[in-house]
Amino acid sequence: MGLFERDTEIYRDRDALREDYQPEELVGRDDELATYRTALQPVINGEQPNNVFLYGKTGVGKTAATRYLLTHLEADAAQYDDINLTVVTMNCDGLTSSYQIATRLVNEFRDEGSRISTTGYPRASVYEMLWTELDDCGGTVLVVLDEVDHVEDDSILYQLPRARANDNLSEAKIGIIGISNDFSFREDLSPKVRSSLCEQEIHFPAYDASDLQMILEQRVSVAFHEDVLEPGVIPLCAAYGAKDAGDARQSIDLLMKAGDLARDEDTQTVTEDHVERGRRELERGRIKEGITGLTQHGHLVLYALLTLDLEGEAPVRSRDVRPRYTRFTEMADRDPLVPRRMRDHLSELAMLGIVSVTERNEGRRGGTYREYAIDMDVDLLLDAIEDTVREVGIHQSVKRFLVDDELDHGDTDLSDFAPESR
Numbered sequence: 001m002g003l004f005e006r007d008t009e010i011y012r013d014r015d016a017l018r019e020d021y022q023p024e025e026l027v028g029r030d031d032e033l034a035t036y037r038t039a040l041q042p043v044i045n046g047e048q049p050n051n052v053f054l055y056g057k058t059g060v061g062k063t064a065a066t067r068y069l070l071t072h073l074e075a076d077a078a079q080y081d082d083i084n085l086t087v088v089t090m091n092c093d094g095l096t097s098s099y100q101i102a103t104r105l106v107n108e109f110r111d112e113g114s115r116i117s118t119t120g121y122p123r124a125s126v127y128e129m130l131w132t133e134l135d136d137c138g139g140t141v142l143v144v145l146d147e148v149d150h151v152e153d154d155s156i157l158y159q160l161p162r163a164r165a166n167d168n169l170s171e172a173k174i175g176i177i178g179i180s181n182d183f184s185f186r187e188d189l190s191p192k193v194r195s196s197l198c199e200q201e202i203h204f205p206a207y208d209a210s211d212l213q214m215i216l217e218q219r220v221s222v223a224f225h226e227d228v229l230e231p232g233v234i235p236l237c238a239a240y241g242a243k244d245a246g247d248a249r250q251s252i253d254l255l256m257k258a259g260d261l262a263r264d265e266d267t268q269t270v271t272e273d274h275v276e277r278g279r280r281e282l283e284r285g286r287i288k289e290g291i292t293g294l295t296q297h298g299h300l301v302l303y304a305l306l307t308l309d310l311e312g313e314a315p316v317r318s319r320d321v322r323p324r325y326t327r328f329t330e331m332a333d334r335d336p337l338v339p340r341r342m343r344d345h346l347s348e349l350a351m352l353g354i355v356s357v358t359e360r361n362e363g364r365r366g367g368t369y370r371e372y373a374i375d376m377d378v379d380l381l382l383d384a385i386e387d388t389v390r391e392v393g394i395h396q397s398v399k400r401f402l403v404d405d406e407l408d409h410g411d412t413d414l415s416d417f418a419p420e421s422r
């Protein structure tokens with residue numbers, strides 16, 4: 001028998017659970033799809049398209065709905081000889097300026113040999129090139145700007161939708177589809193940009209548990225063999241998804257994690273226990289990612305609070321975290337941040353769900369203050385701030401959580417790091 005053997009007991013088509021899978025139908029989005037379809041109808045009529053703006057939290061189907069409708073629109077437009085439709089889709093993640101967007105767009109229309117560099121041209125001349133490319137392309141051009149909130153200046157968001165009205169285009173009819181999960185972005189747009197970019201706004205609300213259940217059932221029928229899932233598995237994934245953020249991506253990921261655990265264990269069924277364990281694993285991954293993204297001061301603040309928590313001192317006020325944090329910064333050969341910046345780090349840890357915060361009120365004289373405590377698995381946290389701990393040394397109170405080979409104790413003299421007397 002070979003080293004690798006095909007395992008097909010659980011999955012029929014695991015790829016159907018991946019992000020890039022395009023479902024044939026979108027379930028539970030009838031109203032949004034109907035509004036969206038109406039907004040795109042002028043394209044088929046050969047009229048000037050509407051600019052559409054989609055907004056809603058992450059994983060609620062904005063991109064999936066766009067892909068679904070534009071695939072149909074392109075196929076249907078091909079039936080009409082007098083319609084020449086071009087769709088350009090761009091994700092604005094990593095593109096922060098109008099200039100970058102404009103050069104990228106110019107290059108979308110050009111062959112490899114004649115592409116322009118992304119720096120060095122005056123903005124006005126890049127816009128000129130863009131109008132020329134669009135007019136040369138002609139017909140109807142739909143530009144999809146996904147994650148449009150990454151663009152920090154709104155010049156292009158004004159120029160593109162207004163290009164025809166401003167006489168920059170004579171041949172092409174252009175329509176913009178902006179997509180965003182940042183609610184404040186729309187609010188912060190200047191009125192003139194908002195009125196042109198957001199001609200037709202469509203809000204995608206978060207999914208509830210029964211929506212998610214329908215979405216999961218549709219995926220399961222493609223991805224898994226029949227009767228492989230215990231009856232409670234889909235409702236449990238849906239319930240967790242609805243509780244977290246109403247995000248379809250999270251529910252689908254959880255189902256895939258549960259399926260993978262079942263497959264790794266060579267079992268014939270996916271159980272609720274696989275879902276529970278899968279959820280814990282995903283959670284660990286998310287937290288680890290969140291902590292890894294913090295600065296070293298964030299790690300030092302966390303380590304200070306963690307050791308205090310283990311000594312039974314939490315919940316603790318930030319002024320009581322401070323001496324420990326300051327001491328750790330000295331050990332790491334750094335200057336401590338001012339108290340307010342240190343508190344910002346505690347708030348950030350709270351936002352990540354690593355630290356719990358309790359507001360206390362000492363009555364009229366004492367005012368209100370906040371107390372912090374660790375709200376997460378200790379070994380998970382230690383694992384995530386391993387490098388910082390190594391630099392500062394292993395504090396007495398965390399010693400019992402460390403398996404010898406998990407962290408290199410080296411020659412650290414632990415007595416140096418015994419908790420200070422308070």
Ligand SMILES: Nc1ncnc2c1ncn2[C@@H]1O[C@H](COP(=O)(O)OP(=O)(O)OP(=O)(O)O)[C@@H](O)[C@H]1O
Pocket residue numbers: 018019020021022023025026027028029056057058059060061062063064065180181215248249252
């Ligand atoms: N109504 C639905 N029916 C079937 N699958 C869906 C539905 N809504 C979302 N999904 C699936 O959930 C995942 C996330 O959806 P999508 O990428 O469209 O979210 P989004 O709102 O664009 O999120 P983001 O703002 O993070 O980009 C995709 O795999 C998508 O296929």
